[in-house]
Amino acid sequence: MDRVNSPAGRVLVHLVLVIFAVYSLVPFFWTTLQSFKTFKDAFSRQPVFIFEPTWANYQDVWIRSLPEAGSSVGYFILMAAVVITCLMLFARYLPIKSTWIYIGGLIGYGLLLWAIPQLVYMQKYYKYFINTIIVTVFTILTSISIGCLAGYALARYAGMAAVVILIAALAFRALPRLAFVLPYFWIGSLMNLLDTHILVIIALVAVNQPFTIWMLRSFFMEVPKDLEESAMVDGANRLTSFLNVIVPVAWPGIISTALFTLLLAYNEFLLVRVLTQTNWTLPVAISRYTGAEDPAQLTLAAAASVSATIPIIVVILFFQKHLIKGLAAGAVKG
Amino acid sequence: MKRNTFFAFASPSIVVMLLLMVVPLLMALWLAMQYMTFRNITAPEFVGFRNYIEILNDPFFWRSFNFTALYIAIVVPSWVVIGFIIALFLDQVSGLTRGVYLSIFLLPFIIVPVIGTIMFKQLWEPSGLLTWVYQELTGARFRVNETSVKTLIIIFGIWYVTPFTIVVYFAGLQTLPAEMIEAASIDGASRLQKIRHIVIPYVSSLTVFILLFSIMDSYRVFDSVFVLSELNPQFKADTVMTYTFLTAMQFQRLGKSNAMAILTVIGIMVVLVPFLYLMYKEQIAER
Numbered sequence: 256m257d258r259v260n261s262p263a264g265r266v267l268v269h270l271v272l273v274i275f276a277v278y279s280l281v282p283f284f285w286t287t288l289q290s291f292k293t294f295k296d297a298f299s300r301q302p303v304f305i306f307e308p309t310w311a312n313y314q315d316v317w318i319r320s321l322p323e324a325g326s327s328v329g330y331f332i333l334m335a336a337v338v339i340t341c342l343m344l345f346a347r348y349l350p351i352k353s354t355w356i357y358i359g360g361l362i363g364y365g366l367l368l369w370a371i372p373q374l375v376y377m378q379k380y381y382k383y384f385i386n387t388i389i390v391t392v393f394t395i396l397t398s399i400s401i402g403c404l405a406g407y408a409l410a411r412y413a414g415m416a417a418v419v420i421l422i423a424a425l426a427f428r429a430l431p432r433l434a435f436v437l438p439y440f441w442i443g444s445l446m447n448l449l450d451t452h453i454l455v456i457i458a459l460v461a462v463n464q465p466f467t468i469w470m471l472r473s474f475f476m477e478v479p480k481d482l483e484e485s486a487m488v489d490g491a492n493r494l495t496s497f498l499n500v501i502v503p504v505a506w507p508g509i510i511s512t513a514l515f516t517l518l519l520a521y522n523e524f525l526l527v528r529v530l531t532q533t534n535w536t537l538p539v540a541i542s543r544y545t546g547a548e549d550p551a552q553l554t555l556a557a558a559a560s561v562s563a564t565i566p567i568i569v570v571i572l573f574f575q576k577h578l579i580k581g582l583a584a585g586a587v588k589g
Numbered sequence: 590m591k592r593n594t595f596f597a598f599a600s601p602s603i604v605v606m607l608l609l610m611v612v613p614l615l616m617a618l619w620l621a622m623q624y625m626t627f628r629n630i631t632a633p634e635f636v637g638f639r640n641y642i643e644i645l646n647d648p649f650f651w652r653s654f655n656f657t658a659l660y661i662a663i664v665v666p667s668w669v670v671i672g673f674i675i676a677l678f679l680d681q682v683s684g685l686t687r688g689v690y691l692s693i694f695l696l697p698f699i700i701v702p703v704i705g706t707i708m709f710k711q712l713w714e715p716s717g718l719l720t721w722v723y724q725e726l727t728g729a730r731f732r733v734n735e736t737s738v739k740t741l742i743i744i745f746g747i748w749y750v751t752p753f754t755i756v757v758y759f760a761g762l763q764t765l766p767a768e769m770i771e772a773a774s775i776d777g778a779s780r781l782q783k784i785r786h787i788v789i790p791y792v793s794s795l796t797v798f799i800l801l802f803s804i805m806d807s808y809r810v811f812d813s814v815f816v817l818s819e820l821n822p823q824f825k826a827d828t829v830m831t832y833t834f835l836t837a838m839q840f841q842r843l844g845k846s847n848a849m850a851i852l853t854v855i856g857i858m859v860v861l862v863p864f865l866y867l868m869y870k871e872q873i874a875e876r
Contacts, residue, residue, distance in 0.1 A: 256677065256680055256681070256762065256765065256770060256783070256784075256788065257767075257770050257771075257774065258681060259681055259780075268678055268681045268682065269682070271675075271678050272675075272678055272679065272682065272690050275675055275678075275694065276690060276693045276694065278748075279693055279694055279696055279697055279748075279752075280693060280696070281712065281718070281719075282697075282705065282708035282709045282711070282712055282748075283696065283708060285708070285711055285712050285717070285718045286707075286708040286711045289711055297716060298715075298716045299716060300715070300716060300721065301721065302716075302717075302718050302721050401601040401602050401605060402602060404598045404599065404601060404602065405598065405599040405601065405602030405603070407598060408590065408594070408595045408596075408597075408598035408599040409599065411590040411595075412590045412592070412594075412595035412599075413590075413876050414592060414595065416592070416595065416596070417595065417599075418869065418872045418873065418876075420599065420603065421868075421872060422865055422868060422869055422872070423606070424606065425864075425865060425868055426861060426865055427606065427610050429805045429857060429861050429864070430614075430854055430857060431808075431809045431830060431850060431853050431854065431857070432809070432811070433811075433830060433833050433834065433837075433846075433850045433853070434613075434614060434617050434847075434850040434851065434853065434854050435609075435610060435613045435614065435617075437617060437620065437837060437843060437846060437847050437850060438612075438613035438614075438616040438617050438620060438847075439613060440837075440843075441616070441620060441625075441630065441843065442613075442616075444630050445630070445631065457609065458609075460605065460609070461605060461606070461609030461610055462610075464602060464605050464606055464609075464610075465606070465610075468602055493590075493594055493598075497598075518699065521701060522701045522702060522703075524701075524702065524703045524811070524812045524815075525811050525812065525815075525834070529834075529837070529838065537701070537704075538701050538702075538703040538704065538812075539703075541703060541704060541707060542703050542707070542815075542816055544707075553711070553714060553716075556707055556711070557708075557711060560704045560707050560708055563701065563704055564700050564701070564704055567699060567700060567701070568696075568699075568700075571692075571695075571699055575688075575692065578695075578699075579691070579756070582695075582753070582756045582757070582760070
């Protein structure tokens with residue numbers, strides 16, 4: 256549309272947008288505020304905006320008891336995390352191949368996550384956090400590697416079979432999770448697989464597969480056909496030309512899809528709630544705080560919610576372009 | 590690409606979908622005809638269609654169904670209208686400002702729905718911010734009862750999915766050809782007339798897409814209802830999905846809840862079939 260140019264019009268535009276931004280942010284703002292309050296402040300009927308912030312809620316959510324040398328352990332963990340992050344951020348300026356630095360950095364993070372509970376006596380919440388990471392990472396890896404092959408095939412094959420698969424996938428995507436989850440629950444209890452990561456991962460890969468192949472297909476459609484044709488003229492077969500030529504070109508799209516798979520796996524509640532009894536991921540673990548009658552849980556729930564949201568916001572900030580791209584590609588939240 | 594190569598590439602995904610989606614769905618059909626609780630999970634008892642009959646005579650099921658219908662009737666039009674209006678406004682700014690607004694608007698959609706619900710719920714606790722605002726404005730106490738919980742569920746539903754419609758409409762507006770608007774401007778059309786006669790028809794195919802998709806999505810709403818209806822267990826405001834869940838996990842009637850899931854699938858088909866037909870035509874046209 257053409258621009259509104261009158262000054263009054265411009266003010267109106269920004270006024271509406273600012274009001275909508277406030278509306279979008281109020282719950283975040285309030286919960287973050289609550290999470291830094293003491294009991295007394297958090298329960299005041301008259302909302303308190305000026306108070307002395309406390310980390311106690313966060314500490315209660317994450318840490319069971321502080322070790323004697325608490326601060327130095329804390330600094331060590333923090334420094335290690337900062338060093339790894341910097342290495343990965345500046346990987347391209349270092350004389351070693353970037354890929355190796357990324358792999359090393361990821362291993363470093365893994366070691367760090369493993370080391371923390373050895374150094375500090377952590378709460379159960381930390382275990383749920385690790386569960387979430389494990390489930391999310393394996394779901395992404397499986398989902399994307401299967402999905403890439405199928406998405407590419409669906410983008411290049413013009414026959415009827417492709418149409419049938421795409422439409423069937425769309426139908427599955429629209430059906431309620433519960434229709435699939437209850438049979439999984441039944442199989443899981445027959446095979447003693449309930450409460451394991453593997454069952455949750457399998458279920459997540461399955462329910463997200465339709466979405467993954469649709470999205471990847473749309474990105475592979477954008478890759479010009481001549482690319483792999485010229486590679487195949489040079490003697491490469493389909494698979495190698497796909498891996499060496501197509502995947503690097505379509506990489507941003509693959510990252511986009513991985514990002515959405517990450518969100519879907521990280522967000523999943525119903526499926527995890529049914530298929531696990533103690534090995535929860537964060538959404539299920541947090542919902543437990545609110546079901547309880549104890550009002551003291553209020554600030555803890557706030558701190559837990561904020562802690563679980565921060566990783567997502569960091570990821571989004573890093574990959575914002577990919578996210579918008581994916582949404583604009585007509586991708587749909589599952 | 591040749592047929593054989595196609596199947597070679599697509600087979601892992603096809604196998605996953607057949608084995609992990611088609612088979613469970615068939616299993617659900619079979620389970621729906623069993624009397625099964627957590628006790629006789631290895632030896633279910635065949636009861637035929639009795640589960641379905643029981644559901645259709647279950648007043649709680651119909652109550653949850655009515656609430657789901659109400660939810661869809663309010664939430665879906667709100668998504669479309671609010672999303673379209675905000676997208677129009679967002680289209681008026683550009684560059685960094687636009688990026689900042691867009692990121693803020695997207696937040697409710699990006700965060701974990703359960704956590705979003707918990708954050709929203711914090712506003713309505715007895716010590717919450719909006720409870721206070723409500724009491725200051727109306728002078729009445731904010732009471733948690735069936736009506737207020739249902740209202741909160743609906744407001745939350747609007748809050749957290751609107752970003753999606755904003756982005757879809759916004760992306761659609763970016764492709765609107767400038768010549769169409771210019772021509773209308775030369776003819777002296779006002780802004781509202783342009784929106785009414787050019788923009789709305791231009792995005793109508795998006796609207797159909799959003800409508801069909803959001804009806805199906807809101808029919809399946811679970812997470813937010815599950816958390817919010819916990820506010821006060823005496824005034825359950827269940828949708829079909831949460832009632833199905835409770836039937837399975839709380840009342841331990843696995844067979845009955847499976848039958849409910851099947852009924853939901855049939856219900857969704859009403860919208861799904863026309864949607865699939867549209868997509869099918871689009872796919873055929875593409876080739």
